[in-house]
Amino acid sequence: MNRFFTPFFKTLVDHEVTVELKNDISIRGTLKSVDQYLNIKLDDISVVEEIRYPHLSSVKNVFIRGSVVRYVHLPGAAVDTALLEDATRREAAQASAKAKQG
């Protein structure tokens, strides 16, 4: 289903990421797994504004439903930008080829 971003996130497993949810809560933790819906598992989590959002202060690891994610802040050094751009060109070329067929 998500051929493009799922493999990309898999290359970032074991890196620290910050996931900002659509309810404004930001959760920082170690990325443990990602699936086809971009559901995310995080370990050793901390909530960025803990005073405002104390609900998760005793929680160690979470499974986040992909649909509630707004942003994922990524470590810039861990992202292979050339690879991503190449993959985007391929994906866009395939999409336009499909559009012409249909």
Place this chain on the structure above:
Amino acid sequence: MADPDDTASAPVNEPLDLAYDSHCNLVLGDVEETVYIVEEDDEEEDTVRTVKKQSEMLFVRGDSVVLISPQPPS
């Protein structure tokens, strides 16, 4: 960035910053987010406060994307 003359192998307009798919999921580099916060003061007048946030690399989930407006080349 790729050679702009190399259009045969790169049908996408360059520069590409950075990645997207058909759901409008995006990965952006060198990001500045501007949040507009509207507050009502004592005289019930709206004041707009902006908060800017920087991020070196950001994934944006496509279902929150409303529009994409490419900047003209500078």
